[in-house]
Amino acid sequence: MKYGVIGAGAMGYRYGVMLQENAGVDVDFIDTWEPNVEKVREQGGVSVARDHQNRRLVPINIYYPEEYQGHPDVWIIFKKQMQLEDELKRDAAAGLFHDDQAVFSAMNGMGHFEKIAQYFPAEKIICGTAMIATRLDGPANVDFMGAKGTEQMHIAQYAGKEPTPVTQKVIADFEKASLGPIFAADYLGMCMSKVVFNAVVNTLCTMFEVQMGQFIEYEGVPKMAQQLFNEAYDACERAGIHLIETRQEEIDSVTTISHEYKYHYPSMYQDFSKGRPTEVDYINGYIAKIGRENDYVCRTHEFVTQQVHLAELMRKYH
Template sequence: MMVEAKLKRRSIIVKIAIAGAGAMGGRFGTMLAQTDNPVTFIDLWADHVQAINQHGLLVHTDNGDQRVHVPAYLPQNVPGTFDLIVLFTKAMGIADMLTALKPVITPQTHILELGNGIGNIETISRFVPKEQIIAGVTVWSAALNGPGEITMKGDGSVTLEALGSNEAPFFKQVVQVLTDAGLKPTASHDVLAAIWRKAALNSVLNTYCTILDCNIGEFGQLPDHDAMIDGVLGEFAAIAANQHVHFDAAGAKQLIIAQFPDDKNGLHYPSMHQDMAKGRKTEIDFLNGYIAKVGARENIPTPVNATLTALIHGQEKLKTLHSREAVTA
């Protein structure tokens, strides 16, 4: 069943840009586009931008398919300015994206960071003052099928905190906009703990599912999944204590296990698995690799995260070699 999604335009509340309109950016843009707020997609992939503009974003859901018509631009072509930029750029691409968007970022523009990994806030702080940054994490999931096409399945939520003040009127407005879009936001006063919890989730599910070539539910069916989870989380806890970050390993494990059922995210292949399959660079250095790097610097043993990081880098290298061999064959 194909349903043409029509954007509501009764009133303009918040002018929103989705910077990084891939799987997760596409999902958030799709859900936000059902509110009264104008949404713009920004992405580096020219074919993706062209497909969205020509045909709309094709979205597959459990309830059928729809095409969402939202304007899309390459970063250097974005017109106008925005009240809110929702940043879903890969961690290693944040600086390049914000550099390209400098002409459309004003003193009134707030940046909501929802990408994976640890250290992203520090990167964003090079471009805007902390009063314009909203830090957050999300356990929503999605898959990018190809240019102009995504799949949205499962449930999720968003945890966010204004680095200025959660009492600021604009922050409260953002929370309301996300609520209206069905994104289930919760305002936090310790978003750093939430960021580390999400990074721990990704360092388990993204990394193991990529190495084992399985989806989240299949990982949960493995007889040794408990030991594999505990190995990663134990080292996360040690590094978090060293960095004076509150980290609840038991809570993180519960969150991971909660993703296993099919009606949650069990059927989902995490973003790292998708990146590896398509030969794209992964975010491993901002997940397990971050823990291993700090462990090496602080003389704290992190053999599990260091090994997982090396395995992912090994897969990346082999993918590159195989691609070159295929071209020269």
């Protein structure tokens, strides 16, 4: 199948390059960040390293939405939550979306599938989560974090419990690409499992401006994680959302994954450090929202969300 990646950022590059190189499929990239597009064109591709080593230039095809004439079978969307609505409007106005196309996204946070569903039928939306760490160090400059073969992700239908024929083909291509896909029957439980993980690691690493390996050095991390996870699980249970991992599995994953990606700054910190708004409202804030809607106050998530926004505001004094 042919893929079109909307959002040539850290994860967009990761998926597109691995599909292109490992699965041998055609991939086009769509982006609206002019320095990124022009740098790719200037240097003849995207500069790719893995764990800061073996940097190389990977030739890719990249376009602004208005100039793209291709017709992918599947769109892959990786945008920041705050940018997604405007991106979809621009892409739709440029005539990129067609009735015979499916769409996949594994963005951080929650709320993006509802926006995507305004442009694609529910049965053609493929949901994903990715335990795959990647850094965008500048325009057309990306670093894949973690050893080869450690990539793991989940994939589910937005509507229905069984994979459609198109989803089966996507899973096969993702397997060839070494992205480590695992099918899950319940997209909501799958997605919330990743959200509650990010609500600990992404948010706390951002607040203290540390790498994941530095974060996990503190012996109190499991207790901190347990407090945040317990609130999240309590809220989800009241909302009838059943996460695909147990509370203990989530706690254990914080240690395991933080050691695996010890040199990685989570994506929330990458935004924070560059003066951009973070996605905390779509992560900790979303968990707190589920709690409020189900007569349960997630006091720690409410507090942490406000702390991150306070830190965002205080950047102007530094």
